[in-house]
Amino acid sequence: MDCSEFALRLDDLLDGRLHALERKSIEEHLARCSDCRQRHEHAVALLENVRKLTPPALHPGFIDHALSRATRPTARAARPKWRPVPGMALGVALGVFLATRQDPVQAVVLTIDRPETVRLMFNSAKPLKAATLSLALPENVELVGYGGRRELSWQTDLREGGNLMQLPLVVRGATKEELVASLSHGGSSRTFRLKIEIDNAGRSGM
Amino acid sequence: MPPVSPIRRAGAAVSPYRRARPPESNFEDLLRPQVEYLYRLAWRFTGSVADAEDLVQDVLIKLFPRTQQLLEIERLRPWLARVLHNQYVDSVRKRARSPIVELVTGAEGEENPLDALPAAKDGPEEDAERTGQRERILRALDRLNPEQRAVVAMHDVEGYSLEELETMLETPLGTLKSRLHRARQRLRALLPMELFSAGERVEG
Numbered sequence: 001m002d003c004s005e006f007a008l009r010l011d012d013l014l015d016g017r018l019h020a021l022e023r024k025s026i027e028e029h030l031a032r033c034s035d036c037r038q039r040h041e042h043a044v045a046l047l048e049n050v051r052k053l054t055p056p057a058l059h060p061g062f063i064d065h066a067l068s069r070a071t072r073p074t075a076r077a078a079r080p081k082w083r084p085v086p087g088m089a090l091g092v093a094l095g096v097f098l099a100t101r102q103d104p105v106q107a108v109v110l111t112i113d114r115p116e117t118v119r120l121m122f123n124s125a126k127p128l129k130a131a132t133l134s135l136a137l138p139e140n141v142e143l144v145g146y147g148g149r150r151e152l153s154w155q156t157d158l159r160e161g162g163n164l165m166q167l168p169l170v171v172r173g174a175t176k177e178e179l180v181a182s183l184s185h186g187g188s189s190r191t192f193r194l195k196i197e198i199d200n201a202g203r204s205g206m
Numbered sequence: 207m208p209p210v211s212p213i214r215r216a217g218a219a220v221s222p223y224r225r226a227r228p229p230e231s232n233f234e235d236l237l238r239p240q241v242e243y244l245y246r247l248a249w250r251f252t253g254s255v256a257d258a259e260d261l262v263q264d265v266l267i268k269l270f271p272r273t274q275q276l277l278e279i280e281r282l283r284p285w286l287a288r289v290l291h292n293q294y295v296d297s298v299r300k301r302a303r304s305p306i307v308e309l310v311t312g313a314e315g316e317e318n319p320l321d322a323l324p325a326a327k328d329g330p331e332e333d334a335e336r337t338g339q340r341e342r343i344l345r346a347l348d349r350l351n352p353e354q355r356a357v358v359a360m361h362d363v364e365g366y367s368l369e370e371l372e373t374m375l376e377t378p379l380g381t382l383k384s385r386l387h388r389a390r391q392r393l394r395a396l397l398p399m400e401l402f403s404a405g406e407r408v409e410g
Contacts (some may be wrong), residue, residue: 055246071229
């Protein structure tokens, strides 16, 4: 066995998928080749450490909340990743933001009457509990599942680093205003503005 | 959504007692013991608590209308793992097609008190703390494609054999082997041996 053959059989060695003879041949190679021995040790150490990764604990109440949402018909019809504050004591971890530039404005192009998920990625410098996210939707823009409500508000926990907010939006007609999302926590707040443009070409195809 | 047949109990009959119960009760009985497992696997797929919880929620919502079928599945856990896997891959693909707006991290020196909180890239000391072994492994896993990440999670971590995955994911063995090989190769390239010699703890 040479080094290139060893490289080809490394996965099988790691997974215990070698016959006795093959294994013996590899072991003999490892005994005399320090490079391959090092490769093998590296692969084993990496796998061991990947296996040791444990997820953070589930949010308290998630199991009850998730099972309850699954068995409620309204939840199945439309399901953005979070819900308004009233009645939401625990909540699933929601994507949101912090530490963005002041009032940044981005634009997104949507097709009339075609729901699309717009994703906003924000960074939070540290985990925060119970921040308040408010959303002001412009005329002719709806959040799917919220029946034309223009102003919505949620409480959410933020994790450190990137947080993703997914907005299932549908645009019903031309709009000149911007969607405004703001986050407040402990007396501080941040605002994010999203310009919504209409894709007229897309509409003709529907 | 996978068909039920491959791991369906042969000739299984749902007990009259269970048939008579409301679907919500049966669904809860079946799924409640599995939610933590699903979350753990979803976290291994996504690397994010929020995304993992969303993924599990989506799967539960999809499964509830199929409660009657769930009652007939003998080995529920691998069946659920397959549903979760498919949902994960679908969601990544859909996400890739969605319009995305990404914001940049705030400029240093802004006066808003939120900016005074420790940032992810403050200085060498903070950086060293945050880029411990666990974080580096998670970041490396993030750089795998969803199929590669899934096979690492299901085979290398959860211990499903490649033959089991061949059936569960309805994917040829050769394809799975190739995904696993590339995933491991990429991880080794991203995570040098020295990282594992330092004796750092991974558990979190």
